[in-house]
Amino acid sequence: MLERQQNEARESRFAVQGQLQSLQALERQWRQAVEEEPQGLPAALGEAAVTAVSATESPVNSAMPGKAGEPIAETLRAASDSAAELGRRIQRLQAKLQELLQSRRQLDKQRHDGEARKQTAQTLFDAHAVKAGETREALIAVRAGWQVKFPELRPDELEELAERLKRQDQLAEELRGRLDKSVEFLDGKRSRIEQLQQELGEAEKETVRLTTERQALEQQTGQQAERLRTWVGDEDASALAAKAQAELHKLRAEAQRAAQLLEEAQARQQAEAKAEAAARQAAESARLACEEAEAEWTQQASAEGFATPDEVTQALVEPEQQQAWAAEVEAHGKQEHQLAARQAELDAELAGRQVTEEEWTALEEELARCKAEDEAALQTMAKAERDHEELQAKHARWSELEAEREKSQQELSLLGKLQSVLRGNAFVEFLAEEQLMHVSRAASERLGQLTRQKYAIEVDSGGGFVIRDNANGGVRRPVTTLSGGETFLTSLSLSLALSTQIQLKGEHPLEFFFLDEGFGTLDQELLDTVITALEKLHLDKLTVGVISHVPELRARLPRRLVVHPAEPNGRGSRVTLETM
Numbered sequence: 001m002l003e004r005q006q007n008e009a010r011e012s013r014f015a016v017q018g019q020l021q022s023l024q025a026l027e028r029q030w031r032q033a034v035e036e037e038p039q040g041l042p043a044a045l046g047e048a049a050v051t052a053v054s055a056t057e058s059p060v061n062s063a064m065p066g067k068a069g070e071p072i073a074e075t076l077r078a079a080s081d082s083a084a085e086l087g088r089r090i091q092r093l094q095a096k097l098q099e100l101l102q103s104r105r106q107l108d109k110q111r112h113d114g115e116a117r118k119q120t121a122q123t124l125f126d127a128h129a130v131k132a133g134e135t136r137e138a139l140i141a142v143r144a145g146w147q148v149k150f151p152e153l154r155p156d157e158l159e160e161l162a163e164r165l166k167r168q169d170q171l172a173e174e175l176r177g178r179l180d181k182s183v184e185f186l187d188g189k190r191s192r193i194e195q196l197q198q199e200l201g202e203a204e205k206e207t208v209r210l211t212t213e214r215q216a217l218e219q220q221t222g223q224q225a226e227r228l229r230t231w232v233g234d235e236d237a238s239a240l241a242a243k244a245q246a247e248l249h250k251l252r253a254e255a256q257r258a259a260q261l262l263e264e265a266q267a268r269q270q271a272e273a274k275a276e277a278a279a280r281q282a283a284e285s286a287r288l289a290c291e292e293a294e295a296e297w298t299q300q301a302s303a304e305g306f307a308t309p310d311e312v313t314q315a316l317v318e319p320e321q322q323q324a325w326a327a328e329v330e331a332h333g334k335q336e337h338q339l340a341a342r343q344a345e346l347d348a349e350l351a352g353r354q355v356t357e358e359e360w361t362a363l364e365e366e367l368a369r370c371k372a373e374d375e376a377a378l379q380t381m382a383k384a385e386r387d388h389e390e391l392q393a394k395h396a397r398w399s400e401l402e403a404e405r406e407k408s409q410q411e412l413s414l415l416g417k418l419q420s421v422l423r424g425n426a427f428v429e430f431l432a433e434e435q436l437m438h439v440s441r442a443a444s445e446r447l448g449q450l451t452r453q454k455y456a457i458e459v460d461s462g463g464g465f466v467i468r469d470n471a472n473g474g475v476r477r478p479v480t481t482l483s484g485g486e487t488f489l490t491s492l493s494l495s496l497a498l499s500t501q502i503q504l505k506g507e508h509p510l511e512f513f514f515l516d517e518g519f520g521t522l523d524q525e526l527l528d529t530v531i532t533a534l535e536k537l538h539l540d541k542l543t544v545g546v547i548s549h550v551p552e553l554r555a556r557l558p559r560r561l562v563v564h565p566a567e568p569n570g571r572g573s574r575v576t577l578e579t580m
Helices: 002-034 043-056 070-149 155-232 237-304 309-315 319-350 357-421 426-450 484-505 524-539 551-556
Strands: 455-459 465-469 475-478 512-516 543-547 559-564 574-579
Touching: 002 070, 426 455, 426 484, 426 524, 455 484, 484 512, 484 524, 524 551
Parallel strands: 512 543
Antiparallel strands: 455 465, 465 475, 559 574
């Protein structure tokens, strides 16, 4: 017991020392955070730690054997209580320190954001002031130049003159468009006439060719009919052909049957040859085995002193008798070994000592007393087991009743919520909130894939979207703090989630999604991430159409519809398909 208490004390001392190290690390963090002496750390905490360490370091072996280590146990319990209290205080201080550090980081961030906004506003103000001065000077210079160049025109008449010129330009553009359409129509008609003339010439050539082929076929048909009449005479050619075909089929069937019979005969011949060779080999092996057995019998008989097999048969012992003798020998050997081992143990334990009659009587009484205590302990344990089983049965019944109560409470709560949401527009708002939660969860999963789990989308209490910054301890911040590329990724995730929800509600899946621009605000790494995500969407039975002018994105797409703008000579816009 003293050794066990000593081990427990050693473990408690190691635990308290670890807590002291944690406390010292916490104090260093506190000093770094507040840059002053840690007034918030209670002095009683250090005293409790020192008390726990001194208690665990007290020598266990100093206790008297007759006292059964009770003071040591009390000391160990006090040390354990002190260590537990110290651990709880350290946990509370760590939580408080984390809260303070979090608040300080937020305040530093807000201060930096405020300074950045102030500098940005000051810069914009200075730029606008410079621009306003330049605009004012330019306006004065333009007015002076206008009066010099056009003294007969007033500035208030410019709008009327500009409107008149605009109407004249519109009339000229309309006339130019009509002329362009007339020229295009005449060109089309002219090309159509040329095409029809060309098709007419091709048709005449085809008519002459077909007439020549028809005459050649008629001549060839007449020649074939004359040759057939020469061969068959007045008989029916089809009947003769059918008869010859039947004879041919019959001959082919007989040939196939003969070939099959030949193959079967050859197979039987090969099998018989194999069987004969196996029989010969088996006979030779049996002869050799017989000779070896006779030689071995002669050798063993001469060694054991037997002359004939009958003598061997008479000397045989029944297997049951052999097994009985072997079991008896084995049991005797085991018993002898056990007794020898027990005798050696007793000799080692006694070490030449002897036990008197009085000592033996006292030992028997002690044994009887221990048996009685053991019996009483068994009865107490049996009673405790019965009480335990009864408590388990009651606890099981209580668990069932508690489960029923919780189920009834949940149903009552759901009925109350249903009663409250069915009033006015609350039910519609509830469904809208649920749908918004589904969309936000799907969008958050997409955004996590695009940003390597850095950002997530959540819905605040007012029904608006906020960003959870997982890379900064899960801080929630408004979406206006995102950069251009991050805003595009967030919008893309919400669009994909909303598109998926809309397609699930339709009778037929659309399996198509158009994405218009926004890639110009992404850097190379984010662009690769977005393109990889779009390729994965393509594998998820969703075709994504991208409208973009970014060359890197164009090089990664397998199929591209390229729109060529209209040309100045009157040719309209064109669409071409490119594939990798």
